[in-house]
Amino acid sequence: MVQRGPQGGALGDNRGRGEQPAGLRRGPPGQAGHHNREEGDGGPRVGPRGRGPRGRGPRGHKVGGPRGRARREGKRDSRGERGPRRNGRAAGEPGHGVARHGRRRRQGRDGEDSPGGLEALRRARRALPHLDEVDLSGAFELLHPRIRELLALRGISGPTPPQSDAIPAVASGANVLIVAPTGSGKTEAALLPVLDAILRLRPEPVSALYVTPLRALNRDLVERISWWASQLGLSVAVRHGDTPADERRRQARSPPDLLITTPETLQVLLVADVMRRHLSRVRWVMVDEIQELAEDKRGSQLAVILERLARLSGEYQRIGLSATLGSPEAAGAFLVGPGRSCSVVVSRPPKPYEIRVAFPGPGGDGEAQSLGLHPAALARLRVLLAEARSNSPVLIFTNTRSEAEVLISRIRLLDPDFRAEVHHSSISLERRLSAESGLKRGDLDAVICTSSLELGIDVGTVNAVIHYGSPRQVTKLVQRVGRSGHSLGRVSRGLIIAVDEDDALEAAVIARRATAGLLEDLVIPHAPRDVLVQQVAGILLEDRVIKVADLLALLRRSYPYRDLSEADLSEALDFMSGLRPPLARYSQADGAAYVPASARRLLEYHFETLTMIPEEPKYVVIREDGSPIGVLDEEFVAGYVSIGVKFVLAGRPWVVKQVLEGTVVVEESDDPLGAIPSWVGEEIPVPLEVAREVGALRRRIAESGPRVLVEEYGMSQEDAERAAAHVLEQVRRGLPLPTESRITVERWEDYSIVHTHMGLKANRTLARLLAHALSRASGEDYVVYQDPYRIYIRGNATTRMVVEALRSLASSDIESEARAAFEDSWLFLRKLVHAARKMGVVSAKSALSGADVRRLRDAMRDTLVGREAWRSLAEEDLDLGAVSRLLLAVSEGSVEVADLGELEEPTPVARVGLERAMVRGEVVDRARMRRLVLSSARARLGSPVVLACMDCLDYVERSRLSDVGGDLSCPVCGSRRIAVLDADEDDVRALLNGLLERGRAPRDLEQLHRRALSTSALVEKHGYAGAVASLFRLPRSAADRVLSQSKWGDMDQLLLALAEEERNHLVREMALRSRPRRA
Known part of the structure; x- marks a missing residue:
């Protein structure tokens, strides 16, 4: 049961501050099991649970009196203080591990000093004249005096509105979901009452868990939370799959008070004997970014894990946090499960958002051609750079990794002095951390990123967010724009730069819905x-x-x-x-x-099968002569690639000739029309509600012109006229306009185009249904593709055939038709393979050929695996309900179907979609591609690098190779062993100091050391050319091979050769890394 308190406050009991919340009494932990598997944890348990004779009562509560609690917590004296611990660290014993800070000493409620700890705070208190200005009239009054002193030390004079609402709710012991804007202090709203309770109750560790969806969030949280904990004499540790063995052993020997972890690692700890005993003491669990978990199978996994934990530890308090939620009640129910209450604290204080949409028109073609750019792309880049310079530092979001890479190469081409880096999941951790720290330090003007920086990773102050292209979803926009103005009272500023007319109308709709608070509902998987x-x-x-x-x-x-x-x-x-x-x-x-x-x-x-994130193999794309072109994600191959399909990769259109195991064989095409962008598999689906409002907006533009975009959607007059032009042209030509209540069907050349404003999932469903119905009627095969506003059918179907197929579907059983339509699709087969791997039918390490997958389909179609594959496809990728409602509306006449027949040229609205299919893939001729590659490579010479001497270890300098003369040598010792490093200067100095003082690299800088040795060897052997080669992501052997081919007097030829070798190397590396081994 989810309850909402008045004005977001908590519902439930208000217990005394020293009293333990109901349901948190514990019995003795379970006995140890066997099979030591994970070092330091005692291994997984495969044996009796060993609860002892006391057993449990209903709903996970342990049966028994205070004796169990006394065994764990020690006897308390007349003041309620506990005596010495029996199995924890001794008082005053140092904390341990890189994630822990300070010393730990058990103190009483009267605030007894620990050595150096509280006394230091008291000295700080005497030195802070503003300490008495801390507002103690509200939520902060409930907190321990030591926490209030730390608030003053941090310069916090009073609670934010979310803290005023949430801290009393958490302090009451109720389960709480906190929904508050980014930068409003919601982490402290959850954390401080928990730390307060730990100080007062002194439970044995591990007493609190902080679960996050991303390891990157762990990195930030451990720094943030550890400050509070260290000042309070408490310990914090982080635990995930990369935690070193020695740190895992330390945690097992001496557990922290608070453990920061991920769902997958928590699952491991539940079957590891020693850590399982520690987890039996958990009293508080905080789940951060709950919206990121709830909507996929990781959330279903976590929900059961939390129940397994409750069975082990007894009922504990659950606290969820989110910045953006369209349905908080559903998230609260997900957090606590049925039968428990949850106080939903939705605190949306006046957090002003300023979101603009720009749709710049193309400038002079001559300048664009000289730069090798499309005129419209150049116009967008100029708007982007102007906005970024005036608001530096900024985050620039794109929807796909490929778009991020294309964008940064163009920015470097246009303005080599603009300090920007890229950040997404496909680049190394070292590069991601470098980008984060560079933005935080002020060394960068911008970071171009995908969803990798959407959540709460700390990148310092961001003055504005630029979104290149529509964000597709309202929740995405709010989450991303919220990264700017990262505190209450500051305006979160965002600019969406639209790339075409569809984008402009869609972005305008999403911006309006964001400022109105119309977020998408949370969709939680049903019993996967x-x-x-x-x-x-x-x-x-x-x-x-x-x-x-x-x-x-x-x-x-x-x-x-x-x-x-x-x-x-x-x-x-x-x-x-x-x-x-x-x-x-x-x-x-x-x-x-x-x-x-x-x-x-x-x-x-x-x-x-610890993670429910599907392992996505990569497919290498090769020409028929075997030369590599690039790599495709399995998702793209599964959804779109078959013989005859045309797609765009590396700036060229290709036609599929064969699909082999892990390989797609193609030939080049001269015609880009109909080619699918190779990153379409990464697309964020546009929701039904957004697409239908775009349809309504087209109708309103036809009725009243572009002023509706200016007056109600905040666009400039000039941009609004450009965005509305295609609609007004269609009306002027007397052609029916597709809207939210009218479907139009037209044929142009080989394509029948069905205009529906239904969003990506519904159109994907309807496209396959139409193709299946047409194939059944004519005996021919049809290739379909869709965007949120259209369905493209390639083949011999006339518009009349399409309209008849559409009307015939209205009387069909849509789910049965959809299952028949999708059962042979790679989209379904991909889900089937994922389910088979996660359910133990197929080893996670095994590779499957196409024949293997078809045999798997035939064997598993009517089994639990097949049903799960269909459930996953239907819930995650399709929208059967929306299609059923549309077909019913067509049959009833409330949605009109207009047959435009065969046209000599596409309608203006169709042209927008067709141009996107051609232009969005960035199809370029060979000469233009060579200019782009060369310009991007030249831009690297102007990027800052760190030069370091690996002989004397006394020379470190940040410079650009474009500013360095042809003779690279150390100004201190004259050596030519100069390392060229794309790294933080402080890290390089720490590396050299370690080599000087200890003769070896610090453990966390070993990878940097290897890179330094490799690049310095290249410079020593090849001089300046070796330094240039160090700027490319190549192993030393590959760089040496290129440099040894010639003296390379022509720098452009050298740059082109290195860029080509880098591309081929990355293709080979990704193919080898992603190809699973045969079982």
């Missing part, structure tokens, strides 16, 4: 079966044997599985038992599930 199998496997590792009734009750306490039936669970257990080797032994007679006779396969499966 692959997560179910994975979680049952984890529970069996914990228990060895469990009654089906108990297992069902546990699963139903999680929100995604609240409606799980006993028959559904029995089907999953039957499935696990039927695998060879089995993942479970299921006895219907006993009504119980058991660990199989050999637990080895169960252990392997559990650790193979």
Whole structure:
């Protein structure tokens, strides 16, 4: 049950400040199990749970009196203070691990000093004349005096509105969801009352968990949270898949008070004996960025993990945090599960947003041609750079990784002095951290990024956000623009630069809906079966044997599985038992599930499937002569690639000749029309509501002209006229206009184009349904492609055939038709392979050929795996409901269908989509491509690098190779062993100091050391040319091979050769890295 308190406040009991919240009493932790697997954790448990004779009461509460609590917490004296701990660190023992700070000493409620800790704060208090100005009339009054002193030390004079609402709710012990803007202090609103309770109650560690969706958030949070904890004498640690073994051992020996982790790592810790015992003491769990988890299978995984934790530790307090949520009540229900209450604190204080949409027109063609750019692209770049310079530092968001890479290369081409770096998931961690720190220090004017910087990673002060192209969704825009003006009272400024007419109208709609607070609803997966199998496997590792009734009750306490039936669970257990080797032994007679006779396969499966993020192999694209062109994501190949399909890659259109195992063979095409951009698989789907408002906006423009864009959507007159021109031209030519209540169908050349304002998911569904219906009627095959506003059907279908197919679908069973239409599609087969891997049918390490996948489809179509694949496809990628409603409206006449027939030229609205399909892929001729590559390579010479001498270790300088003479040598010792590094200057100095003082590189700089040795060897052998080669992402052997081919007197030829070798190397590397091994 989700409750909303008055003005966002909490509902529930207001307990005394020293009293433990109800439901948090503990019994003794479980006994240790066996099988040490993860070093330092005691390994996974495959044995009895060992609760002891006291057992549990209903809903995870342990049965027993205060004795269990006394065993854990120690006896308390007359003041309520606890005596010495029995199995924790001794008082005053130093904290440990890189994530911990300060010393820990147990102090009483009266604020006894720890050595150097509180006394230092008291000295600070005496030195701070503004300490008495801290507002203690509201939420801060509830906090421990030491926390209030730290607030003063941080210069915080009073709570923000979200803190005023949320801190009392959290302090009351209620489950709380906090929804508040970025920069409003919501992290402290959740954290400070928890730290307050730890100070007052002194529970054994681990007493609090902070769960985040991204490791990058962990990096920031550990710095932020550790400051508070270290000042309070508490310990904090971070734990994820990359945590070193020695740190894991330290955490097992001496657990932290608060552990920051991810859902996947928490799942590992639940089956690791030692850490499991520590987790049995958890009293508080905070889940950050809950909207990022709730909408996919990682959220379903976390929901069950939290119930497994509650079964181990007893009921604990749950606190969720989010900056952007369209349906907070659903998120609150997801956080706590059915049967528990949650106070939803929605605090949206006056956080002003200023969001503009620009649609610049093309400038002079001569200048654009000289730069090798499309005139419209040049105009957009000039607007972007002007905005970025006037608001530096800025974040520049794109929707795909490819767009980010294209954009930064163009910026460097146009303005080599503009300090910008790129940040997305495909680049190395070192480069991402360098971009983050560079922006924070003020060394960069901008970082061009994708969703990798959408969440709360700390990049310092950002004055504005620029979005290149429509953000596609309202929630995305609010989340991204919220990164600017990162505090209450500051304006969050955003500029969307539209790339075409569709983009301009879509961006205007999204900006209006963002300022009106019309966010998309949260869509939570319903009982995914692959997560179910994975979680049952984890529970069996914990228990060895469990009654089906108990297992069902546990699963139903999680929100995604609240409606799980006993028959559904029995089907999953039957499935696990039927695998060879089995993942479970299921006895219907006993009504119980058991660990199989050999637990080895169960252990392997559990650790193979820790993450629900699909592993996406890469496909290498090659010409028929075997030469490489680039790499495609499996998602793109699955959804779009088949023989005859045309797509754009590396600036050229290609036609698919063969699809082999891990390889796509193509030939070049001279005709870009209909070519699909190779990053379309990364597209963020435009929602139905946005697409329908775009349709309504086209109708209103036809009725009243562009002034509606100016008066209601805030566009400039000039940009509004450009955005409206295609609509007004269609009206002027007397052609029916597609709107939210009118579908138009036209044919031009080989394409029938169906104009529907239904969004990407609905159009994807309808496109495949139409192709299936047309194929059934004519016996021919059709290729379909869609965007949020149109469906393109390539083939011999006339507009009349398309309209008849559309009307015939109105009387069909849409779900059955859709299953038949999609069952042979790669989109469905991809889901099937993912489900089969996550459910133990196919090893995560095995490679599957096309024939293997088809055999898998035939075997699994009507099994639990096939049903999960269809559920996942239907819920995540399609919109059957929207299509059904549209077809019903067509049959009833409330939506008109206009048949325009075959046209000599496409309608203006169709032309927008067709031009996007051609231009958006950036198809360029060879001469223009050579100019682009050369200009981008030249721009690297002007990028700042760090030069360091690897002989004397006494020379470090930040410079540009364009400013350095031809003779590179050390000004201190004269050596030519000069390293050329794209790294932080402080890191390079730390490396040289380590080499000087200890004769070896610091552990965290070993990779930088290897790069320094490699580049210095190139410079020593090849001089300035070696330094130039160091700017390219090449292994030393490859760079040496290029440099040894000639003396390279022509710098342009050298740059082109290095750029070509870098591209080929990256293609080979990605192919090798992504290709799974055969089992």
